[in-house]
Amino acid sequence: MRIYETANYEEMSRKAANILSAQVISKPDSVLGLATGSTPIGMYDQLVEWYNKGDVDFSEVKTVNLDEYKGLARDNDQSYYYFMHKHLFDRVNINPDNTNVPDGTQMDSEKECARYEKLIESMGGVDIQLLGIGRNGHIGFNEPDNCFAKTTHCVDLTESTIEANKRFFASADDVPRQAYTMGIGTIMKAKKILLIVNGEDKADALAKAVYGPVTPEVPASILQFHNDVVIVADQAALSKMPK
Numbered sequence: 001m002r003i004y005e006t007a008n009y010e011e012m013s014r015k016a017a018n019i020l021s022a023q024v025i026s027k028p029d030s031v032l033g034l035a036t037g038s039t040p041i042g043m044y045d046q047l048v049e050w051y052n053k054g055d056v057d058f059s060e061v062k063t064v065n066l067d068e069y070k071g072l073a074r075d076n077d078q079s080y081y082y083f084m085h086k087h088l089f090d091r092v093n094i095n096p097d098n099t100n101v102p103d104g105t106q107m108d109s110e111k112e113c114a115r116y117e118k119l120i121e122s123m124g125g126v127d128i129q130l131l132g133i134g135r136n137g138h139i140g141f142n143e144p145d146n147c148f149a150k151t152t153h154c155v156d157l158t159e160s161t162i163e164a165n166k167r168f169f170a171s172a173d174d175v176p177r178q179a180y181t182m183g184i185g186t187i188m189k190a191k192k193i194l195l196i197v198n199g200e201d202k203a204d205a206l207a208k209a210v211y212g213p214v215t216p217e218v219p220a221s222i223l224q225f226h227n228d229v230v231i232v233a234d235q236a237a238l239s240k241m242p243k
């Protein structure tokens with residue numbers, strides 16, 4: 001595991017954008033595993049800026065997103081489909097046909113999860129998977145549990161995640177209770193993983209993920225077993241690391 005400490009959110013975003021664009025420059029038809037949440041917004045903005053300057057070209061890139069709320073229509077401004085179009089896809093020259101987000105409108109969970117898992121396989125796997133981390137150590141929507149989920153599946157969101165994500169909705173009651181997410185096994189198959197973290201409220205989760213025991217109670221702790229993980233985190237997020 002390589003850990004880069006940055007002074008603040010802006011520097012974290014720039015460093016992460018550097019790593020993603022280096023991937024795209026060295027392999028223009030890379031499969032990028034993408035993530036949502038507030039953490040990657042600055043990184044997407046940076047990538048758009050470099051695209052506008054002609055420094056990075058997305059024309060051959062393919063993408064797969066980690067997760068999606070079950071039951072939200074694509075045009076719902078809280079769906080991850082909407083998020084990805086707003087923050088990245090509609091702002092760069094990526095071919096929309098090459099972008100993939102689990103289909104939250106498919107109410108048959110088994111069918112949708114099997115389709116998505118197969119799709120990732122058919123693309124030849126993920127070259128680099130971007131991750132954020134939840135305050136309870138979740139990655140994608142893999143919540144703390146008593147076992148690691150292998151493949152794409154439907155999850156019941158925990159109260160802590162509903163609480164954390166309600167800021168984006170009119171009220172906690174509007175936050176969907178379920179989501180589709182790549183499994184821990186799906187994520188671990190990515191050739192490279194880029195975890196970005198900012199803010200003191202993530203410091204506990206990050207310290208447990210990196211230095212704690214590997215346990216499904218802290219889903220991100222599994223990353224200790226991946227052989228190519230880069231963490232880009234600001235000082236606040238690294239403030240609880242053991243000295």
Ligand SMILES: N[C@@H]1[C@@H](O)[C@H](O)[C@@H](COP(=O)(O)O)O[C@@H]1O
Nearest residue numbers: 036037038039132133134140141
């Ligand atoms: N499913 C997403 C995760 O992929 C994300 O990493 C996490 C943290 O979000 P934020 O970056 O807003 O703190 O929240 C959500 O639950």
